[in-house]
Amino acid sequence: MNSLTSIASNRLIEQGRKAAVMLKITELSKLILLPFIGIAIFLVMWTVTANSIETSLGKFPGPVAVVEQFENLYSEHVAEREKAQAFYQRQDERNAARTANDPNYVAKIRGYTGKETFWDQIITSLITVMSGFLLAAIIAIPLGIWMGLSRSLQAAINPIIQIFKPVSPLAWLPLVTMVVSAVYVSPDPIVSKSFINSMLTVTLCSVWPMIINTAIGVSSIDSDLINVSKVLRLSAITHVQKIVLPASIPMIFTGMRLSLGVAWMVLIAAEMLAQNPGLGKFVWDEFQNGSSDSLARIMAAVVVIGFIGFLLDRGILALQHWVSWDK
Amino acid sequence: MSSFLEISGVDMVFPTPKGSFTALKDVNLKINKGEFISLIGHSGCGKSTVLNIVAGLYQASSGGVILKSAEVKEPGPERAVVFQNHSLLPWLSAYQNVELAVKQVFSGKMNKTEMKQWIEHNLQLVHMDHAMHKRPGEISGGMKQRVGIARALAMQPEVLLMDEPFGALDALTRAHMQDSLMEIQSQLNNTVIMITHDVDEAVLLSDKIVMMTNGPEATVGDILQVGLERPRNRLALAQDAEYNRLRSEVLKFLYEKQRKVESLTQNKQASKMQDMSQQESNEAVKFSNS
Numbered sequence: 001m002n003s004l005t006s007i008a009s010n011r012l013i014e015q016g017r018k019a020a021v022m023l024k025i026t027e028l029s030k031l032i033l034l035p036f037i038g039i040a041i042f043l044v045m046w047t048v049t050a051n052s053i054e055t056s057l058g059k060f061p062g063p064v065a066v067v068e069q070f071e072n073l074y075s076e077h078v079a080e081r082e083k084a085q086a087f088y089q090r091q092d093e094r095n096a097a098r099t100a101n102d103p104n105y106v107a108k109i110r111g112y113t114g115k116e117t118f119w120d121q122i123i124t125s126l127i128t129v130m131s132g133f134l135l136a137a138i139i140a141i142p143l144g145i146w147m148g149l150s151r152s153l154q155a156a157i158n159p160i161i162q163i164f165k166p167v168s169p170l171a172w173l174p175l176v177t178m179v180v181s182a183v184y185v186s187p188d189p190i191v192s193k194s195f196i197n198s199m200l201t202v203t204l205c206s207v208w209p210m211i212i213n214t215a216i217g218v219s220s221i222d223s224d225l226i227n228v229s230k231v232l233r234l235s236a237i238t239h240v241q242k243i244v245l246p247a248s249i250p251m252i253f254t255g256m257r258l259s260l261g262v263a264w265m266v267l268i269a270a271e272m273l274a275q276n277p278g279l280g281k282f283v284w285d286e287f288q289n290g291s292s293d294s295l296a297r298i299m300a301a302v303v304v305i306g307f308i309g310f311l312l313d314r315g316i317l318a319l320q321h322w323v324s325w326d327k
Numbered sequence: 328m329s330s331f332l333e334i335s336g337v338d339m340v341f342p343t344p345k346g347s348f349t350a351l352k353d354v355n356l357k358i359n360k361g362e363f364i365s366l367i368g369h370s371g372c373g374k375s376t377v378l379n380i381v382a383g384l385y386q387a388s389s390g391g392v393i394l395k396s397a398e399v400k401e402p403g404p405e406r407a408v409v410f411q412n413h414s415l416l417p418w419l420s421a422y423q424n425v426e427l428a429v430k431q432v433f434s435g436k437m438n439k440t441e442m443k444q445w446i447e448h449n450l451q452l453v454h455m456d457h458a459m460h461k462r463p464g465e466i467s468g469g470m471k472q473r474v475g476i477a478r479a480l481a482m483q484p485e486v487l488l489m490d491e492p493f494g495a496l497d498a499l500t501r502a503h504m505q506d507s508l509m510e511i512q513s514q515l516n517n518t519v520i521m522i523t524h525d526v527d528e529a530v531l532l533s534d535k536i537v538m539m540t541n542g543p544e545a546t547v548g549d550i551l552q553v554g555l556e557r558p559r560n561r562l563a564l565a566q567d568a569e570y571n572r573l574r575s576e577v578l579k580f581l582y583e584k585q586r587k588v589e590s591l592t593q594n595k596q597a598s599k600m601q602d603m604s605q606q607e608s609n610e611a612v613k614f615s616n617s
Binding site for chain 1: 382383384401402403404406407408410412414416417418427428431432462482
């Protein structure tokens, strides 16, 4: 009898193990296999479709052409850096020689003015989008909190927000450009006008979702918590700091994620239209260039733009995870 | 001699889209220091409104509340509130929740170590010292309510206001919490106003049971003195004749007499509600007879 039950129980355990293994396999396949299959199918469809599209600049680039261009873009970047280094080396040598001849000579140091590479454009775009986004956050979060706390302010400002929220960056850009060139006059500017143009356009477009979400987050705080604050007679500052901010953090971050997504899309458009340095300008320049590689290079930029957008969103999510109590 | 806490001639009228709604009409109540008062009545009779007016969260339409010969005009920590659903800040630990209150009330009067001791003392009082660094999300409903009580006690209030503090708890936890509250009360002898639906809870805990009539225009219907000796033991009391008499007094009030004597015909809405409450009471009588 005993041996029989032990066999039965062994069988049960065996079955359990098998089930557990199966579960693991399905989980793994969901996590890795299915996305992998999805991407593979996409690549095949891309290749097939690309092959059948003829443009004036040759065939539409398939995945292989794009990967090739990634390699080219990288080697161009390396070559440009080497050139820059060589330039600085020559300049240093020249200056050293002249100071040796004439101790009173004040060495002139000039920056290298070579072409911006793809990687430089990525960095420029990232700096611009982050500056514009931070400026928007600095305006939007305090304003949103204030609006959430005061129903009258909310009623006063809400129509303005609703009207400006759907405005395309392309409509703002000419205005921003004109105002910046009129107002931002300095013989020795710290940052270039084009940077200010892109940054302000990004700010103007990304400020609205953050204001709205922050205001909603603040105005929907549990009334019991507000009563606790009243009973404790918390000062306005303590009230915001101890109750309002922690309670509305999830909504504030939702607004920030929406805004950063908008900011990144707006930036590319602004750079294209206004010839401001960055990824958008890269795309536009390649389009104007019209070489047989242009489309593949633009497609490479598209992939990079998408990937950076994804990483920015993940970055905010990670920040939220780090800041928020609600894990 | 004026009493410790006096609610006099309080009316409460809420504006609604269909016209004004009189929730409370001429509520009068005198409470002595150290008394434990229960407010009992059917739902919607305005018990919470009374409590919120004493807390200062609502302003009475006419009449007012006087605490220690000063009029209550706004909320304050000397009238600490224990809310029905604990309302602890979910991002703070139990300790930090109490700390927020203690810092607010005793800053400048206590140094850091004194504050820490006072916070821990209050958490010990409600038997929560073992979990004081846990967040509200990590502890049970009863434990949250204990922390809520600790927070209120830590403010050293003149009056402790409790809005159905155990209403959301299961029966066993509730009994446990009632025993805890009696134990704390025997040490601190606070002045307490507690709202409850629970007849047994009212008789067990209170010195006076204030029974409220049905709304609209609710008011104090009757006040029952509970002279049972303390400490009270729920098991022993179950056999006690006086306890059972008090209990049936409250039940009688709630299910037979709770209808107001004067007729209310001026306000259509009011009379409608009156009809409804009459129906309810008839059903209740049927129920208690069967």
